Amino acid sequence: MSFREKSAWISFICILIFGTLYGWHAVDVEWLHARNGNSVAYVFGTMAALVVLEIALHVAIAVQSPRDARTPKDEREQLIDLRASRVAFYVLFIGTLASLGLGMHLPGANRFLMAQLLMSAIITTLLVRFGIQIVLYRRDA
């Protein structure tokens, strides 16, 4: 497995963990009203912890294959990035519009719900982006 593919896997898994924790928290707070803690602190704390984890894992794979880590992305890798980003753009676009629509028209909607929906759209976009990168690397495209 190449350095770039490992990197995409790390990002995908870290975002998946963050998305799961975030979604869990959002459901708790929004629908079950189960937590009274500071949501902003929870979200940014989780995000910071996962950023640190992602950096640590990237350093670990860079130590394993330092030459690959130093080499800039070649044209095929840039193309894979572009193809993944193109699909992710549509996911973000549709997700944003849907979040705004739902956030304004759902019964009991408020700014907090709209922010949750927008955050979900961003998380989904990143998962799609890294997921497509992984598929394309796997297929040697």
Add this chain to the structure above:
Amino acid sequence: MAKAIQNNIRRLRFDRKEMTQQELADRIGVTRQTVNAIELGKYSPSLEIAFRISEVFGVPLDQVFQYR
């Protein structure tokens, strides 16, 4: 039947004392995985990379890539 880009990179590497994919990759400035993808016909390189490959092997471009 639809035409496709084919290449002789595997044979050319063999003729150059079994040059490794990594060695070719280093000389043309791409990753080993990209050389592998080109060799398997899964990725068509840019003209610049194609010319670099033919330069490494010291043969004209049409001896490396064919469209048939």
